[in-house]
Amino acid sequence: MSKTIKINKGLDIKLFGESQKIITSVDSKKYALKPTDFNAVFPKLLVKEGDEVKAGTKVFFDKYRNNIVFTSPVSGKITEIVRGPKRVLQEIRIDSHPEISYIDFGVGNPNDLKREEIIKKLLESGVWPMIRQRPYSIIADPDDKPKAIFISAFDSAPLAPDYDLIVHGKGDVFQTGLDALIKLTNGKVHLNLNKSNIVSKVFSKSKGVQINYFEGPHPTGNVSTQINKIDPINKGDVIWYVNPQDILTIGRLFLEGKYNASKILALTGSEVKNPKYFKTTSCCCISELVKNNVKEGNLRYISGNVLSGTQIKSDGYVGFYDSQITVIPEGDYYEFFGWAFPGLHKFSFYRSFISWMTPKKKYRLDTNIHGGERAFVMTGQFEKVFPLDIYPMQLIKAIMVEDIDQMENLGIFEVDEEDFALCEYISTSKIEIQSIVRQGLELMRKEMS
């Protein structure tokens, strides 16, 4: 039985630079694992510069949870270990071999394996970090028994990659990945699809899972929104969630017996000359993708989407969880009386700008903040783009004053920073909400452990 859940609150920001549905193969030589991609992981290195690794060789592990290891996506040589301020480990760079050689983890049908065997295989191959949990959006704890597993099979963020295209023709692999996940929980595995888009048969014919349909603007595709509407998180509950593309990797682990991190990435954004999809491998350097393919000017490269992605350099590396690269212009210019003009060509959530007359228009948005940070003044705005049954502003204020009880009461266990990205986008007071929420989640995690 599948049901449709309609969501009204939210906002679709229409941008130029959607990827054409063409997939090109690209050979990247440079890769990097970035420990900063993983919330609450304290990395301990297992390799040093100059070491040779295979795809699946352990590179580092988490000091606090020794069994969670991170492995190389390709075979090659560790060229550089980059540390930031206070010697924080930032990147482990790997130059790949022309032919990738893999560590053999052994093939196996998840249906014939026990839960413990599946977990062991996922852990030792370094695929486990793909499974994350709410609350706190950290890597799942293998000792937990989640009450459900959620898979959002569509991304509703601006210029988001089309997962239908990414999984196309990979039904067996996807189903194998799902079979493994099904074994991990006693509850349901929810596969959430987009009602208003073409849904790939790979998704709609999936077996052993609960299929739900969702309809509405961003953040409908966010897993928190879906959890809140289907099976909300209460104190003490744990829900796991996985990206569709990562389920393919899990499937390949069981079918091929190796950590095959190949991935399809969408190159998007108004400043990309030819936005399209690239077949490459997880954690690759973007320089091959953007070479001769971006416009002139001062540009911002983002691993992920414009709302919750991470800024990287033009020769930076794609994040572990990201399937999208966005390139937009920087906004480092002064605008004479910029706040005063009618604003026909300025996109806004608000009708204070007369661009409300052209709702279907697409925009080329830059990174200018368009104003200074102010105290909270306006009310009732965040609620319009926040579909969860939570009071967003009150929760943000509770986090700012570090009121643990109130944070818990107001639902911090149910959210992730990405859920507040639209609130941050529309904030009249220009408050950095996502980093406030991340601080709150970290504080809560430390208090609860």
Added chain:
Amino acid sequence: MKNLRNLIDKIKPNFEKGGKLHMFYSTFEAFESFLFVSNEVTSKGSHIRDNIDMKRTMSVVVIALVPALLFGMWNVGYQHFLSLGEEVTILIAFWYGFLKVLPLIIVSYVVGLGIEFAFAQIRGHAVNEGFLVSGILIPMIVPPDIPLWMLAVATAFAVVIGKEVFGGTGMNILNPALTARAFLFFAYPQDMSGGKVWISEKLDAYSGETPLGDALVGNFDNLPSTLQMFIGDIPGSVGETSVIAIILGAFILLFTGVGSWRIMLSVVIGGLFMGFLFNLVAVNEYMRLPAWEHLMLGGFAFGAVFMATDPVTASQTTKGKYIYGFLIGLIAVLIRVVNPAYPEGMMLAILLMNVFAPLIDFYIIDANVKRRKKRATIIINQSNIINQK
């Protein structure tokens, strides 16, 4: 434009840390950001940001106030010449009113913004734009002949005691403009009420009572026609007499979404409700006044549109806004009709509900908290039952 930008860039170092004029940094920043939207780019969180900012939002409110303000200027002149028995053109009446009202606006802005700039500098944050609205609201809710020093004292009181002691913009409990009005009302009652103050430099022989003043003492025959009250060519505070100009402003606020329609609607419903209730009892003349006429009298419309909707001091939750607004309307009419000491209840009703708004929000949010806790206990109970089986 480019030259101006270059000039600003040239003098900017003087105001930055270590510069000679660093003590005026907040003031400099306020003027710079007024002229040019900053070149600052996002460094964390969302990479793109909406074009909206506080200046834009506040200027929408100021624009919404313009019809009532312009009408008010004309009306000040019109009432003045009417009381003298002279007939003049619209332009002359407007010019008289303009010269009367402009000093009020200047005093209010200079005093208020001066204090705001100083506090921003001391506290080390940017100047908040909230006073752009308060600074124009204050002259609009005072009698036209108010001595300027009185206005200055009231404005300073409102900004310091009403706002800054609570932590500044966004933290205040009471509406600053109404705080100024209330201060004047209680500190200098003889200048704020009665039949003398509402018409600028009028002849003593001419009755200058506002409709509310007449209603209070039972002079219902003196009440102007409904049409007059709707248009607003009657004595009163500078900007609050014309219902039609206020409706025009309300339309701007509602369309842009800057003002809360929930609050405006529920204030009106609350006022009508109380009015009808009095109509049912109807033991005196005032109670027999048709409920809808209350909406046109005095500052009801102005308060509903521009005062009750102040987002900082109003209820912040969606459901809370309905309760907050309804009670404002209800209490305003209640005070008018029942309390013989105060002709107008709107100011006190809004200030009272400002105080109670956090309490309303508390219960609304508490319901959400309880719902979440209940959800958790149901599941725990279910799992207990399953375990027992």
